[in-house]
Amino acid sequence: MNTSFLDYYSIQPVTNWIHETLCSVMPEALAIFIECVVIGVIVVALYAVLAIVLIYMERKVCAAFQCRIGPNRVGGKGGLLQVPADVLKILTKEIIRLKNSDNFLYDLAPYLVILASILTFSCLPWNKGAQILDMNIGVLFVLAASSIGVVGILLAGWSSNNKYTMIGAVRSGAMIISYELSMGITVLAMVVLSETASISGIVEAQANGWNIFKGHIPAILAFVVFLIAGNAEANRGPFDLAEAEQELTAGYHTEYSGLHFGFFYLAEYLNLFITAGIASTLFLGGWMPFHIAGLDAFNNIMDYIPGVGWFFIKTFFVVWLLMWIKWTFPRLRIDQILTFEWKYLMPTSLLILVLMVVLKVFGLVF
């Protein structure tokens, strides 16, 4: 297959040129430091902007499912300024201190949640040459970093000194730790298929076909299992029983206000995006364009869409799938969630892994 588009997609020359220009006017250590600061600022800014986009998308998507219009007043016809206005509001709100709570842990919890989220966020492959954190065990790093979030949730529930938050945190802990297994195992299946655990490597292994096509039956099954487990990891419906508004008012973040609450809220939406981003990386080829072997004219047209565009299209498609699920299903109960994971999902994902290994060994994948 023609893979010349890979060079055309790469932004490596641009980044190299920036680095060399900087090095020519200052020592290399300073240049790297400045680059790191700039990248950090870009990541945080992108994080915030994406959160706004996702919240707006969620409001519009759920409105469409619910025979409503959604936000339509603030900022012109589509209510485009509704979410920025809400963000502004949450920034100006007081952070309420609680009596009889563990103040240090109470303040720490939202930072842990957002830290885990940003760390995972930085691993997403935006484009060729635009991975921020890229290492040879990239997917394992993603799994490890995303697990920090559950510590934050547990601490938030525990330190608020409230029975509702406590129940919410314990539910969340039990659920996230359980679903990490399925998620990890399906990720391993894709590592087997791609023969590498580096995120950029996994994407590049899909240059001649996305994993979901290359791995056919086990890959499609793994995609479904990954979406279910990822949905649970992101604490979203029908797995949102950690915040279960109707039972626990707001679950683990009941006692948080202002920006502290905003962090949880932000992390929830970004975790949705990250889950979708990892899913599109592992199964849908990340920033790889959609090619059909033999149709060169079609492939050339597809190449006009830049890699980052492809990444966003795929990721938002998966985000939309997850929103569709959330706005259709009622909530599960804690014992059903754990039964589902330990009795059905985990054995299924183990089978998928074995099947994938067998197919790979006998060369039955494309």
Added chain:
Amino acid sequence: MDIKNKISNIVPNAEFKEQGDLIAVVPADSLHKVAEALRYDKEDAMDYLREIVGMDWGETLGALYYLESTTSHNRIVLRTETSDRENPMLPSVSDLWKTAIIKEREAFDFFGIKFIGNPDMRRLFLREDWVGFPMRKDYDLKSNELNMSNEVNADTTEEYSLNPDGTLSCKHNVVFNPEDFVVNIGPQHPSTHGALRLRTALDGETVKKVDPVCGYIHRGIEKMNESLTYPQTLALTDRLDYLSAHQSRHALCMCIEKAAGIEISERAQYIRTIMDELQRIDSHLLFYSCLVLDMGGFTPFFYGFREREMVLDIFEETTGGRLIQNYNMIGGVQADLHPDFQKKVKEFIKHMRGIIHEYHEIFTGNVIATTRLKGVGVLSREDAISYATTGGTGRASGWSNDVRKHHPYAMYDKVDFKEIVYTEGDSFARYMVRMDEIMESMHIIEQLIDNIPEGEYRVKTKPIIRIPEGNYSASVESSRGEFGVFLESHGDKSPYRLHYRSTGLPLVHALDSVCRGEKLADLIAIGASMDFVIPDIDR
């Protein structure tokens, strides 16, 4: 055998009054004997205790027990009293009917009558440190200062028993042990459907015990009624169960009309029946919305509201009100139907029949919904009768209790409709009963809507209505059970005592036994499937 003879056989000195309802006056010491004999009667067991109405007759304090048989649907009222106003005591019948536990608590709360043998003699609606008993006629309205301190709920209940020498001894029953993990759900909580408070002991996620605490929006409507004229009392019934506003008011109008001998026109009967059924559809649509919302389904919530809006628009056109309509009046209805009424109702029914499949597609057949509802929160038929959980909750347990069938009023004996009865008794059956009743209600309306006779919509009545002395009652099938009006008149222009049978109180009372051993999430779903409305409990 005649019920009078039965009672006379047990208590030879029992008197009978037939001014309004048939009342058997039984001395306090033989009340339990009579009640037990009627409850376990071989031919016609009076196994359904509709209501206990506490009374203050000036000289004496007492109670009226409204009994009904679930087989023959015969009714009888027992009246008993005690002349000891300082320390009034009556025997408890809570060992015969479980619903008596909470009904006797209410009588204790308002009249201070101690029921000997009731395991739970706490106050029900008022604060535990309340002074005096407000429904007594000699109650001093100034006896309680405005109390701004928080109420501390006791973890024990009082149970009184009578020693052989006539003195009273008090035993304490434990509600919650100090080591119990008690979660306080409500009174401000998203899914208690109002200001209800459930103190819930949990073992992990499993519910060990539920203790409902009522009274957060108690308005003393029954006390207010005693100083209002009969037409004035009507306005308050809409504020009881706001999703059965028409039906509650219908019951009160019926009771007063029956007592005052007012005949209402057939047109008014048709209008009332149609409005009652529209109200039932409105209520059941909201039930659907609330149930799915309590289970985390946001989208179906809007489906229910979408169609409910059409019903409310129909109400608004004719009555001017959407939630509270103030439509039924003594002698008929407030205003004639809007010219578009029939057209709109027919349009709505056509639309609803066409769209109901959406409700079932998104929720009824959903695997998560069915696993969370089926087999959860089972209420047996015996318990349903004993707890007197009327309405859809009772019918889901296989108890045929539709007042429209067994004691027809308005046009219900002229129309053809099925009583929806399921036998499973679980949350899913409770849900399906309501969904099927929507279809049945539309069937009833379809039979009436084209045949509304011409005529007066309201019979002229005197502005001041006096009702002859006696006890009168009327009951209707409201959206969530049997709503009863119990009126005692002493011939004045305002009632001596006007008591309402709450449809929600037995449901909340049964919550404890239904939810034990289920999960916390199920408590919310069961509560929603029971479908109680708090203003009706607190009155």
